[in-house]
Amino acid sequence: MAKITREEALHYHASGRPGKIEVIPTKPYSTQIDLSLAYTPGVAEPCLEIQKNPEDAYRYTAKCNLVAVISNGTAVLGLGDIGALAGKPVMEGKGLLFKVFADVDVFDIEVNEKDPEKFIQIVKAIAPTFGGINLEDIKAPECFEIEERLKKELDIPVFHDDQHGTAIISLAGLLNALEVTGKPIDKIRLVVNGAGAAAVSCTKLYIKLGVKKENVIMLDSKGVLRKDRTDLNQSKREFAQDVPFSTLAEAMKGADVFLGLSVGKVVTQDMIRSMAPNPIVFAMANPVPEISYEEATEARPDLIMATGRSDYPNQINNVLGFPFIFRGALDVKASAINDEMKIAAAYALASLAKEEVPASVLAAYQLNELKFGRDYIIPKPLDPRLIIRVAPAVAKAAMETGVARTAITDWEAYRQALKTRMEHLHNFSKQSPA
Numbered sequence: 210m211a212k213i214t215r216e217e218a219l220h221y222h223a224s225g226r227p228g229k230i231e232v233i234p235t236k237p238y239s240t241q242i243d244l245s246l247a248y249t250p251g252v253a254e255p256c257l258e259i260q261k262n263p264e265d266a267y268r269y270t271a272k273c274n275l276v277a278v279i280s281n282g283t284a285v286l287g288l289g290d291i292g293a294l295a296g297k298p299v300m301e302g303k304g305l306l307f308k309v310f311a312d313v314d315v316f317d318i319e320v321n322e323k324d325p326e327k328f329i330q331i332v333k334a335i336a337p338t339f340g341g342i343n344l345e346d347i348k349a350p351e352c353f354e355i356e357e358r359l360k361k362e363l364d365i366p367v368f369h370d371d372q373h374g375t376a377i378i379s380l381a382g383l384l385n386a387l388e389v390t391g392k393p394i395d396k397i398r399l400v401v402n403g404a405g406a407a408a409v410s411c412t413k414l415y416i417k418l419g420v421k422k423e424n425v426i427m428l429d430s431k432g433v434l435r436k437d438r439t440d441l442n443q444s445k446r447e448f449a450q451d452v453p454f455s456t457l458a459e460a461m462k463g464a465d466v467f468l469g470l471s472v473g474k475v476v477t478q479d480m481i482r483s484m485a486p487n488p489i490v491f492a493m494a495n496p497v498p499e500i501s502y503e504e505a506t507e508a509r510p511d512l513i514m515a516t517g518r519s520d521y522p523n524q525i526n527n528v529l530g531f532p533f534i535f536r537g538a539l540d541v542k543a544s545a546i547n548d549e550m551k552i553a554a555a556y557a558l559a560s561l562a563k564e565e566v567p568a569s570v571l572a573a574y575q576l577n578e579l580k581f582g583r584d585y586i587i588p589k590p591l592d593p594r595l596i597i598r599v600a601p602a603v604a605k606a607a608m609e610t611g612v613a614r615t616a617i618t619d620w621e622a623y624r625q626a627l628k629t630r631m632e633h634l635h636n637f638s639k640q641s642p643a
Contacts, residue, residue, distance in 0.1 A: 222298060228298075228301050229301040229302060229304070230301050230304045230305060230308070230315065230317070234247075235271070255269035255270070264614070266337075267340070267542055267614075271314060272337075272338065272339060272340045273539060274312075274313060274314050274340065275313075275314050275315070275316065275338065275339050275340050275341075276307060276313055276315050276316075276339060276340065276342065276343055276535055276539075277315070277316055277317075277318050277332075277335070277336075277338070277339045277341075277342045277343065278300045278304055278307075278315050278316070278317045278318065278343045278345050279300075279318045279319075279320060279332055279342060279343070279344055279345065280293065280296050280299070280318075280319055280320070280345040280347060281293055281319075281320050281321070281322055281323055281328055281346075281347055282294070282295060282296035282346060283323060283346070283347055283348040283351070284346050284347060284348035284349070284352075284371070284406075285299055285346045286299060286346070287495060287496070290348065293319035293320055293321045294319055296319060296346055297317065297319050299345070299346060300317035300318070300319060300345060301317050303317070303343070303345060303370075304316075304317050306528050306531075306532060307343075307531070307532050307535065308634075309634070310528060310532035310533070310595075310596070311532035311535065311536040311596055312536070312630050312631060312634045313535050313536060313539065315343075316338075316339075318335070323351075325351045325355050328347075328355060329355055329359060329362075332355075332359055333359070333362060333363065336363050336365060339365060340365060340366075340539050341365050341366040341367075341368070341535050341538060341539060341543075341546075342359065342363070342365060342366065342367045343368055343369075343370055343535070344356055344367065344368065344369040344370070344371075345369075345370060345371065346371065347369070347371075347406075348406075349405045349406040349409070349444065350442050350443070350444050352369055352371070352372065352406050353406070353444055355369075356368075356369045356372070360545060364544045365543075365544060366535070366538045366543055366544070366545055366546040367545075367546075368531070368534070368535070368546045369410075370527055370530075370531045371407055372406045372407055372409070372410035373410055373414075373530075373546075373551055374530045374531050375407040375410065375411060375470070375493070375525065375527060376410040376411040376413070376414040376415075376551070377414070377530045377534070377554050377555045377558075378525050378526065378530050378555075378558065378587065379411055379468070379491055379493070379515070379525050380411070380414050380415060380418065380552075380555040381529075381554075381555040381556070381557075381558035381559040381562070381587055382491065382515050382523060382559075382586045382587040383415065383466065383489070384418075384559045385559050385562055385581070385586035385587065386466075386489045386513045386515075389513060389581075389582060389583060389586065390487040390489065390513065391487075392465055392487070392489075394415075394419040394420055395419045395420070395421055396421075396424075396465075397424065397465040397466050398424050398426075398463060398464045398465050398485070399412075399415065399420055399424060399425045399426070399464065399465070399466045399467075399468065400425075400428070400457075400460045400464045400466070400467050401425060401426070401427040401428070401448075401468045401470070402428050402457060402467070402468070402469045402470070402475065402476070402499060403427075403428070403429070403468075403469065403470035404427055404428065404429040404434060404444070404445050404448070405470065407470045408427065408468070408470040408471075409444050411468060412425055412427065412448060412468075414548070414551065414552070414555075417548060417552070418552065422448075423450070425448060425450075426450060426452065426460045426464075427445070427448040428457055428460060428471075429445065430471075432455040432456055432457070433450070433452060433454060433455045433457075433459075433460055434446075434448050434449045434450065435449055435450060435451070435452060436449045436450065436451045437451075457476070457480065458477075458479070458480055458483075461476075461480040461481075461483050461484055462483045462484075463483070463485050464484050464485060464488070465484070465485045465487075465488065465489060466488070466489040466490075466491070467484070467488070467489070467490045467491065467492070467499075468491045468493075469490075469491060469492040469494055469498065469499035469500075470494065471494055472494050472497075472499070473494045473496075473497025473498060473499060474497060474499065475499050475500075476490075476499040476500035477500070478500070478504055478505075478507065478508035479508075480500075481504075481505050481508040481509050481512065482509060484509070484512075486511060487511050487512070487513070488509055488511070488512050488513075489512070489513045489514075490505055490512055491514075491515045491516075491525060492505070492514065492515075493515070493516060493517045493525050494517070495517045495518070496517075496518070498517070498518065502514055502516060502521040502522075513583045513586065515586065515587065522583075522585065523584065523585070523586050523587055524587070524590070525587065526590050528590050529558060529587070529588060529595065530554055530558075530599070532596075533554070533595055533596050533598075533599035533600045533603065534546060534550065534554050534599065534600075534603050536596060536599075536600040536603075536627070537550070537554075537599065537600035537601065537602065537603030537604035537607065538550065538603060538604070538607060540600065540604050540617065540623070541604045541607050541608060541613035541614065541615050541616065541617060542613065542614035542615050543604075543607040543612050543613050544612045544613075544614065545612045546603075546607075547606075547607075547610055547612060549606045549609070549610045550603045550606040550607055550610070550612075552606075553602040553603055553605065553606035554599050554603050556602065557598045557599045557601075557602035557603075558587065558588060558595075558598075558599060560598070561588045561592070561594060561595070561598050562581055562585060562586055562587055563581045564594075566578075566579040566580075566585075566589075566592070567592070567594070569593065570589055570591060570592050570593075573589070573591045574591070593631070596627050596628075596631060597624045597627050600627060601617075601623060601624060601627075604617055604623075605620075
């Protein structure tokens with residue numbers, strides 16, 4: 210992982226025009242006629258059409274390609290509850306990733322409101338502007354209620370990336386790791402260290418794909434979620450088990466899969482040694498994993514390991530998901546991002562990892578070879594094929610499950626349009642001033 214100094218980070222954000230995103234016109238504006246069409250009097254015509262048929266907002270406005278990245282700053286990366294304004298650089302960064310990976314436009318919206326009900330009402334009030342909403346960095350358990358309510362009460366996709374992005378990407382890696390090791394998904398014993406938003410969402414998605422709930426042991430900072438504990442909230446009680454042990458070391462004995470979404474350096478080599486043959490370890494605490502790659506592989510050479518870091522094999526990175534998931538959802542004007550769309554994205558990612566890796570990707574990572582196996586179970590974020598694999602898979606799932614407002618009929622033409630779109634975007638960015 211590249212070492213970035215405090216001074217470099219601050220200079221990056223402050224140099225030139227402060228921040229990381231801007232608004233650019235998409236229509237001509239150099240003549241009087243252009244301005245009369247863009248604003249008064251010409252702008253009245255699309256307004257009247259939208260008044261008659263609200264769906265025409267997708268035809269006449271940027272709603273069709275606009276996502277809100279909304280946060281109250283209560284759970285910002287590893288920084289915690291730093292407040293809405295202090296979280297703005299993160300939300301702008303998310304907007305940059307949406308744009309450069311999938312040409313999705315973003316308004317970042319920082320809401321100074323911690324009360325879930327008030328936050329929900331604020332988001333509902335501004336929702337008509339957008340084709341989708343990405344909830345970001347909202348602490349658990351409030352994030353569960355906020356997302357669930359907004360999904361029910363709005364007719365556009367609402368997606369809490371901290372939950373579902375991690376779940377989708379890690380599921381893709383898990384499917385491939387199970388294939389490499391020959392472990393059936395319905396037979397594995399899973400230990401989940403962490404009981405926050407991402408851990409709960411990951412576990413629910415894995416169960417939907419075949420993991421047996423009775424084979425899941427989840428832990429929080431106080432130990433195993435046992436049924437005799439009286440301090441568990443509703444989301445934790447769902448995964449409480451009637452077991453005779455309480456510690457991570459005890460839970461790890463004989464486990465097939467470890468999913469870490471907690472804090473660094475809580476897993477020892479002895480714990481790894483106690484796992485089942487061909488163990489799968491996803492140690493995703495950032496920036497320090499639950500156990501280092503070097504320690505884990507030394508303890509168990511037969512292990513498959515993934516982390517959230519770019520300097521180790523098998524990086525579980527949410528940027529593999531959210532830009533392309535929203536791209537597919539927006540392109541069919543979806544009213545939701547449902548489980549079928551999430552699973553379709555995971556399968557598309559898993560499938561891509563089995564294909565030959567282009568030379569351009571190898572060059573980007575200064576590698577001579579990447580081949581499906583223990584050290585390559587998930588695609589690299591800079592793989593240009595991601596958008597033409599994941600977005601169509603998501604769009605197709607939206608159509609098949611009845612949440613798409615429009616249909617794509619020529620999939621090859623759609624994939625080509627995505628390639629052209631990204632080429633145009635990157636050519637434009639090269640011409641733009643620094």
